[in-house]
Amino acid sequence: MVTITEIAQALGITPSTVSRALTGSPRVKPSTRQAVEKMAAEMGYQRNVVASNLRRGRSDIVGIIVPRINRGFFSSVIGGAEQVLNEAGLSVLICQTHERYEDEVRALKTLRTNRVCGVLLSHAIESSDGSHVAEILGDQIPLVQFDRVFSGLPGAKVVNDNFNGAYTATRHLIDQGYRHIGTLAGYMSSEAYVQRLEGFRTALFDAGMAPAVEFPDTIVPETGHEAALKALEAGCDALYSAGDFSALGAIQALKEQGCRIPEDFGIVGTANESFTALMTPTLSSLALKASEIGRAAARAFLDGAPAGETVIPMELIIRQSSNKKQIWQK
């Protein structure tokens, strides 16, 4: 591999000047800069960022930690962040925690030992507080949290407007004429889900109604399936689900019970996973602006991760599963 020293020798100058020329320092004569650039191109020079990082004490890599990359939401967040960071000349190192605390600790350590210049984090369900994050990252490495955030940690946070989103979704169910509305509430260890639950409750309260049933820790199809059966027994005619997967399980259960959707029973999910548009019936869902969150998180990092929350609105996508009044034909 060709080094700046070799370029310097070829031109009869010193490595310092070559370095300055290539990093765009103003302290170098335009003519020598050109000569250096020409020679570098000719010799096929590629900066050794490892050496550069060592000397500068930091790298151009931003670490992103997510529970899983195969969730539509997270892969879209990553896509959005990647776009903004790449434009800023930074690369992205992605780690998965598989929702496990252990893996999260390992990911944080990996990023620290690789001296990433920042970390974008959405924590694992298993992690109930952020002490390990602060402990491992110290205050050397700027942290931006997104979606699932620990309020106790410093740094920027980018979150969905879970409260208002869930409020809107629940309000939509009320407007459609459903009267006994329950919820599949997701993990209560995550603030996002707690906020959705609050939004759900408040929407009902504001309409002079009360929650029919609430199923915490319901997030996968299996638990959704089970909860839906109980909801039916309890006389529910609609569910706001804080996740799409649990809503999927619920719909399967309801169909098995001969329920007509949306005539007999309405349901709205959350996240707008790709399958929601492909199901029968298609599933109304409270969409997360995933790319937008990723971009906002990346920008927050580029701005130095100032403390404070950026709240990204959510968008209710109305499809068949809650469209009792046939807002749109077909």
Place this chain on the structure above:
Amino acid sequence: MVTITEIAQALGITPSTVSRALTGSPRVKPSTRQAVEKMAAEMGYQRNVVASNLRRGRSDIVGIIVPRINRGFFSSVIGGAEQVLNEAGLSVLICQTHERYEDEVRALKTLRTNRVCGVLLSHAIESSDGSHVAEILGDQIPLVQFDRVFSGLPGAKVVNDNFNGAYTATRHLIDQGYRHIGTLAGYMSSEAYVQRLEGFRTALFDAGMAPAVEFPDTIVPETGHEAALKALEAGCDALYSAGDFSALGAIQALKEQGCRIPEDFGIVGTANESFTALMTPTLSSLALKASEIGRAAARAFLDGAPAGETVIPMELIIRQSSNKKQIWQK
């Protein structure tokens, strides 16, 4: 950040000994090794891998380049590879190409400048040959290709058994009693799709039949939809689709035309995307063993990326869309 030099000072020894103690060199007395380990733990030492990488001339990061991480297949491959690589003490740097040649070049350059110790690649559709890969990586950085491979490049390759998979899927359609079988063939610039087409043709040939229709470059729902209409006109009663998304579009078109599936028309997709099990009718699909491919690719890298192809069998998942004979009730 604490360094080995500081540990050395604290113990009254030299950095060399500390380094050797921590890297497990045999040339160090057990008692000093213990002392070093204890002191390192006390002082909260974390090896600076940047410095280490510079000195050793390589890093412990493996780059993985995929078209998109939000495809179930690729994220599962990454998961499998990650698992094996993490066990070997390596980290993973993930890049997306969004199927674009430009982004692939950029990703390769990023990985090279970061001096990754290896690259696992599934190339973008836009890349029609691998010359840029060879040019950028040189022969310094071992390359393992998976799924979509350039046969002209050196190094290990891990591929699906596309030929036999497509053969089996097509044979299944024949066995179900369909007689005018066509195919949605995917991008002909990718060997994987070419092989599936070969398998499709051969299965028909072996059964004394001929392809009813062939639609190359059909891969998204829209083109699948369009192709299905033409297939109907041409008198087709079944399609083997080299992708699930085009099959999805085809099914929508067929339903719109009042076709009963699987009674009037059979269809098998490829990739076993998550939505295939959620559609109505559920879509039979030729599953890719994604995690297995990831693990095999990682192992191939760890073995030094020896030239040669590892072929991973595919598995036909029979669901409603091709189940004319009701192989399984319900």
Place this chain on the structure above:
DNA sequence: GGGATTTGTGCAAACGTTTGTATCTTTGCC
């Protein structure tokens, strides 16, 4: 034209680790 300023380069030290060689200490053996 001479001193003061600006501009462009060179020098050399750092960043933290690894590693070949040299040096010192211990052990073993007759």
Place this chain on the structure above:
DNA sequence: GGCAAAGATACAAACGTTTGCACAAATCCC
């Protein structure tokens, strides 16, 4: 006890950049 061999540690030079400081050359100003 003395010598050789092995065992343990120290020394110092890398790895390729960046950067403060020094220095030389060019420019400026009166």
